[in-house]
Amino acid sequence: MSNQILNLDRVEFLSIKVLTNDGDFSQSETFPQLQVDDGDMVVLTRSSLTFAPYEIEDPRHFMLVYGIKIDSEGAKKNDRLPYSIEIEVAGYFHYSGDDEYKNEDRFRAVRQSGYQILHGAIREMVSNLTARSRHGLWHLPARNFGRVAERQAKEDEAARQEKLAQKAAHAAVPKAKKTIKSGVAKSAKKI
Numbered sequence: 001m002s003n004q005i006l007n008l009d010r011v012e013f014l015s016i017k018v019l020t021n022d023g024d025f026s027q028s029e030t031f032p033q034l035q036v037d038d039g040d041m042v043v044l045t046r047s048s049l050t051f052a053p054y055e056i057e058d059p060r061h062f063m064l065v066y067g068i069k070i071d072s073e074g075a076k077k078n079d080r081l082p083y084s085i086e087i088e089v090a091g092y093f094h095y096s097g098d099d100e101y102k103n104e105d106r107f108r109a110v111r112q113s114g115y116q117i118l119h120g121a122i123r124e125m126v127s128n129l130t131a132r133s134r135h136g137l138w139h140l141p142a143r144n145f146g147r148v149a150e151r152q153a154k155e156d157e158a159a160r161q162e163k164l165a166q167k168a169a170h171a172a173v174p175k176a177k178k179t180i181k182s183g184v185a186k187s188a189k190k191i
Contacts, residue, residue: 005097011121014065017086018129041081043143044069046085049156056163059106060095062076064114067137068122070140072126085126098156108153115145158165 047066051059067088070081091114095101101109123140131137 004022005095005100006110007094007096008117008118009092009094011118012090013121013125013139014088015067015082015086015088015127016125018126018133019084020134021080021082021084023056023080023082041070043140047111047115049107049114049152056160056167058102059160061089062093062095062100062114064092064093064110064118066115066118066122068119083126083130083133083138087122087125091118091121096151104157107156107160108149111156112145112149115149119143119145120121132176136156 010108045066045068049065050063052061055061065088067086069086071084079162093110095106095110095112119142126140127137144188
């Protein structure tokens with residue numbers, strides 16, 4: 001997706017929690033950053049994607065919320081991690097393309113690009129805060145969001161289709177009532 005199609009309007013950090021854990025942790029001898037085996041940590045994530053209800057037919061403005069949690073309790077081994085981290089960030093995006101991406105493809109594109117942008121913002125924040133902390137700089141690993149974006153885009157589109165069906169059913173109810181009332185009025189005149 002080109003930059004001209006999905007635009008980032010704003011990034012907001014909703015919560016930032018970085019705690020220094022007790023213990024001694026090894027640092028790289030060539031660069032002042034922590035040596036942490038990324039394979040030993042479990043990164044818990046959460047996310048939600050919303051759009052304006054009035055854009056149900058063709059969503060173009062999105063709010064993607066993405067959060068991560070990393071702590072020693074989530075480590076695969078009994079090793080403690082140098083920091084416990086819990087951060088949640090919101091990104092406000094707008095889709096400015098034509099029908100190049102629509103329905104599930106648009107949700108997938110927004111999620112995949114949005115996750116990369118928001119995860120990068122979290123990585124930057126963690127690096128900035130830990131560089132000034134007791135154990136030193138910690139770079140969080142990069143992630144590939146392709147599969148998760150694809151899976152969640154299917155769920156997003158299914159939810160949108162359900163809302164469209166509800167809207168159509170709700171719009172049909174007043175028409176049915178009007179038809180019944182006019183039918184009653186016509187039959188009352190014949191009597």
